Amino acid sequence: MKLYFIPFACSLATRIAIEEAGLDAEFVQVLTGHKLPDGSDFLSVSPMGYVPALETRSGITLTEGPAVLQYLADNAADGVLAPALFSEDRYRMQLWLNFISTEVHKAVFAPLFAKDAGEAEKAAALGRVAKPFGVLSAHLDGREYLGESFTVADAYLLAVLNWCETAGVDIAGWPVLLAYRTRLRTRPSVVRAMAVEMPLLKAA
Numbered sequence: 001m002k003l004y005f006i007p008f009a010c011s012l013a014t015r016i017a018i019e020e021a022g023l024d025a026e027f028v029q030v031l032t033g034h035k036l037p038d039g040s041d042f043l044s045v046s047p048m049g050y051v052p053a054l055e056t057r058s059g060i061t062l063t064e065g066p067a068v069l070q071y072l073a074d075n076a077a078d079g080v081l082a083p084a085l086f087s088e089d090r091y092r093m094q095l096w097l098n099f100i101s102t103e104v105h106k107a108v109f110a111p112l113f114a115k116d117a118g119e120a121e122k123a124a125a126l127g128r129v130a131k132p133f134g135v136l137s138a139h140l141d142g143r144e145y146l147g148e149s150f151t152v153a154d155a156y157l158l159a160v161l162n163w164c165e166t167a168g169v170d171i172a173g174w175p176v177l178l179a180y181r182t183r184l185r186t187r188p189s190v191v192r193a194m195a196v197e198m199p200l201l202k203a204a
């Protein structure tokens with residue numbers, strides 16, 4: 001498997017999943033201007049220019065984080081990254097993957113990081129934080145994970161919550177989310193994944 005990533009982007013969730021499950025993958029960093037280290041164009045792999053993108057062993061290319069994460073989960077040992085297929089818990093995990101992707105990642109953080117977003121757009125994005133963070137906070141109150149055990153949805157949420165400070169979102173206003181992020185950052189797979197990507201982020 002070949003995993004295309006940008007340090008500390010949402011693709012961090014896929015690295016955490018790979019670490020968590022002990023899967024074998026080659027990582028390829030996407031550089032400025034959608035260039036790949038061999039000089040080729042990442043847009044020929046991922047037409048939107050988005051990470052994560054995954055080339056599977058069978059040769060298909062998957063984009064869209066929730067799809068990539070579920071592919072990894074289905075190629076890991078049972079129960080390591082996701083509840084069993086067709087179980088209620090599996091659908092709940094899918095619910096959270098979609099929620100994080102649409103209500104948090106794209107609705108809030110994408111505009112806050114977008115170079116072409118104006119002040120009004122950024123202010124509107126900040127105004128959209130409270131509702132989904134409130135939902136997540138209420139759900140995680142008294143729970144260790146989004147589901148019964150750690151899944152790729154937690155990896156995705158952690159990757160997104162990592163952006164709060166850079167994006168100007170004061171996570172201290174949601175103590176449950178802050179505690180969840182602090183806890184997950186001590187998980188060995190998360191520690192390893194972040195340790196690999198931090199020097200790459202600093203060098204980028």
Ligand SMILES: N[C@@H](CCC(=O)N[C@@H](CS)C(=O)NCC(=O)O)C(=O)O
Pocket residue numbers: 006009010011048049050051052063064065066101110
């Ligand atoms: N819909 C995509 C969005 C992925 C996405 O926004 N990726 C960002 C990093 S978090 C990216 O690759 N940005 C680089 C760019 O836009 O050129 C998904 O869910 O995977």
